[in-house]
Amino acid sequence: MAVIEEYVDIVEPATESVISTIPRAGMAETDAAVAAAKAAYPAWSSVAPGERAGLLRRVSGLIEERGEELALLEARNVGKPISDARGEVGMVIDTFAYYAGAPERLMGQTIPVPGGMNFTFRESMGVVALITPWNFPLAIASWAVAPALAAGNTVVLKPAELTPLTAMQLQQIVLDAGVPEGVFNVVVGPGNVVGERLVEHPDVSKVSFTGSTEVGKRISARASETFKRVTLELGGKSANIVFADADLEKAAEAAPSSVFGNSGQDCCARSRVLVERSAVDRFVELFSQSMQEFRVGDPLDSSTQMGPLITARDRDRVASFLEGATVIARGTAPDGPGFWFAPAIVLPGSNNDRVVREEIFGPIVSIIPFDNEDEAVMIANDTIYGLSGSVWTENGSRALRVARAIEAGTLSVNSNWSVRVNTPYGGFKQSGIGRTLGPNALNYYTELKNVYVATN
Ligand code: NDP
Numbered sequence: 001m002a003v004i005e006e007y008v009d010i011v012e013p014a015t016e017s018v019i020s021t022i023p024r025a026g027m028a029e030t031d032a033a034v035a036a037a038k039a040a041y042p043a044w045s046s047v048a049p050g051e052r053a054g055l056l057r058r059v060s061g062l063i064e065e066r067g068e069e070l071a072l073l074e075a076r077n078v079g080k081p082i083s084d085a086r087g088e089v090g091m092v093i094d095t096f097a098y099y100a101g102a103p104e105r106l107m108g109q110t111i112p113v114p115g116g117m118n119f120t121f122r123e124s125m126g127v128v129a130l131i132t133p134w135n136f137p138l139a140i141a142s143w144a145v146a147p148a149l150a151a152g153n154t155v156v157l158k159p160a161e162l163t164p165l166t167a168m169q170l171q172q173i174v175l176d177a178g179v180p181e182g183v184f185n186v187v188v189g190p191g192n193v194v195g196e197r198l199v200e201h202p203d204v205s206k207v208s209f210t211g212s213t214e215v216g217k218r219i220s221a222r223a224s225e226t227f228k229r230v231t232l233e234l235g236g237k238s239a240n241i242v243f244a245d246a247d248l249e250k251a252a253e254a255a256p257s258s259v260f261g262n263s264g265q266d267c268c269a270r271s272r273v274l275v276e277r278s279a280v281d282r283f284v285e286l287f288s289q290s291m292q293e294f295r296v297g298d299p300l301d302s303s304t305q306m307g308p309l310i311t312a313r314d315r316d317r318v319a320s321f322l323e324g325a326t327v328i329a330r331g332t333a334p335d336g337p338g339f340w341f342a343p344a345i346v347l348p349g350s351n352n353d354r355v356v357r358e359e360i361f362g363p364i365v366s367i368i369p370f371d372n373e374d375e376a377v378m379i380a381n382d383t384i385y386g387l388s389g390s391v392w393t394e395n396g397s398r399a400l401r402v403a404r405a406i407e408a409g410t411l412s413v414n415s416n417w418s419v420r421v422n423t424p425y426g427g428f429k430q431s432g433i434g435r436t437l438g439p440n441a442l443n444y445y446t447e448l449k450n451v452y453v454a455t456n
C-alpha cells in the first residue's frame with residue numbers, strides 16, 4: 001500500500017502558490033466515512049419524499065447564497081476563468097433544484113398480469129461512493145450527489161486530491177441545509193488508497209466515477225468482484241464536423257470554446273475538427289482568427305476565456321503532442337509563473353497520429369479534411385471513444401442523418417453544447433457506462449423492484 005503523507009498542499013495553477021494545506025485521509029478515514037454513511041442510511045431512506053425534496057431545495061438555495069465564494073475558490077484551485085466558474089456554480093444550483101423534484105416523482109408502474117396485480121418500485125441502493133476528477137470539481141460532484149441523495153441513498157464523495165476545496169465547502173453546505181450528519185461525507189485522499197478502498201468496500205453498493213478511461217477500467221474490474229453497480233463517465237475524442245454549406249463564421253466563432261474551454265481539460269473537448277475539403281482554407285483562416293481573439297490569462301479577470309493547465313506535469317504531457325506535429329496556428333499565453341500553454345491548431349499527417357487518436361486534455365486541436373458525408377462519419381467513428389460531437393450544416397436532413405450515425409452519447413447540431421441539467425449525458429464505447437443528468441440519472445441511483453400480489 002502507498003505511504004500516506006499527513007497533509008496535502010493545494011496549489012493554484014495560475015500562480016504555482018500553495019493556497020491551502022489540508023489533512024490527507026487514508027484507509028481508516030475512508031472506512032469511518034462508509035460506516036457513517038451506512039449508519040445514516042436507514043433514517044435517510046425513510047425520510048418522507050417531500051421533506052427530502054425540501055432539504056435539497058435548501059442546499060440549492062445555500063449554494064446560491066455562497067455562489068461567488070464557491071466560484072472564486074473553484075477558479076483559483078482549478079485555474080479556470082471566473083466567468084466559467086460562475087456558470088458552473090449556476091449549474092450546481094440548478095442540479096440540486098432539479099433533483100429536488102425527484103423524491104416525489106420516483107414512481108413505478110402497474111403491469112397487467114393474470115391472477116393478481118403487479119407493481120414496480122424504484123428503491124434506494126444504500127451507500128453510494130462517488131469518485132470525481134479535478135476539471136469540473138463541484139459541477140461533476142453535484143451531478144452525482146444530487147440524484148443519489150434524492151433517491152434516498154447516503155453518499156461518500158472522494159474528490160480529486162488536486163482540487164478538493166469546493167467539495168469540502170459542499171459538505172458544510174449540506175449540513176447547514178439540515179441534512180443529517182452521515183448522509184453526505186467527503187473524504188480527501190489519494191485515488192490509489194481512498195478510491196480503491198471505496199471500490200472494494202463491502203458496504204458500498206454503487207460506485208459512480210468520472211475520470212480517465214484507464215482508471216475507469218480498473219474500477220469496473222474491481223467493482224465486479226462484489227457486483228457493485230457502476231456508472232462511468234470517461235474520456236473522449238469528440239469530432240466537430242463542419243460541412244461546406246455550414247455557416248462557417250458561426251462554426252469558427254464557436255470552435256475555440258469547444259476545444260480550448262477549460263484549457264482543453266474537458267472530456268467533451270472537440271479536439272478533432274473535421275472540415276469538408278472545399279471549406280478547409282476558409283474555415284482554418286476564420287478559426288485561427290477566433291483563436292487569436294480567445295483571451296488567455298488571469299483566471300480571476302472576468303474577461304478571461306482560458307487559464308493555465310492544472311499541473312506542470314500536465315503542461316509537459318500536453319506539450320509532447322506537438323513534437324513532430326505541423327502547427328498551423330498558435331495562440332498566446334503568459335510566461336509564468338503558472339502552468340501556461342498557448343492553444344494550437346495542428347494539421348496531422350494521418351488519422352493514426354497520436355494527436356488524433358489520444359485524449360489530449362489540453363488546448364490542441366487537429367484539423368482533418370474529408371470529401372463526403374460517409375467519410376466524415378467514418379473518421380468521426382474511428383476512435384475507441386464515443387462521448388459527444390457536433391455537426392455544422394444548413395442541410396437539415398443531413399444534420400439528422402449524421403447526428404444519428406455518430407457513435408456518441410451527446411450530439412449537437414449547429415452548436416457545441418453538450419451538457420444540460422435536464423438532458424441525459426454520457427458515453428458510448430470506451431467513454432463510459434450509464435448516464436448522468438436528466439431524468440434517466442435516477443435509474444442509476446435506484447434498484448428496480450417488482451412486486452406481484454395474488455388476488456385470486
Ligand atoms: P484519474 O482518472 O486518475 O482521476 C480521477 C479520479 O479518480 C480522482 O479522484 C483520482 O484520485 C481517482 N483515482 C485515481 N486512481 C484511482 C484508483 N485506482 N481507484 C479509484 N480512484 C482512483 O484522472 P487524472 O486526474 O489522473 O487525469 C488523467 C487523465 O484522465 C487526463 O489527462 C484525462 O485524459 C483523463 N480525465 C478525464 C476526465 C473526464 O472528465 N472524463 C477527468 C479527469 C481526467 P486522485 O487524483 O485524488 O488520486
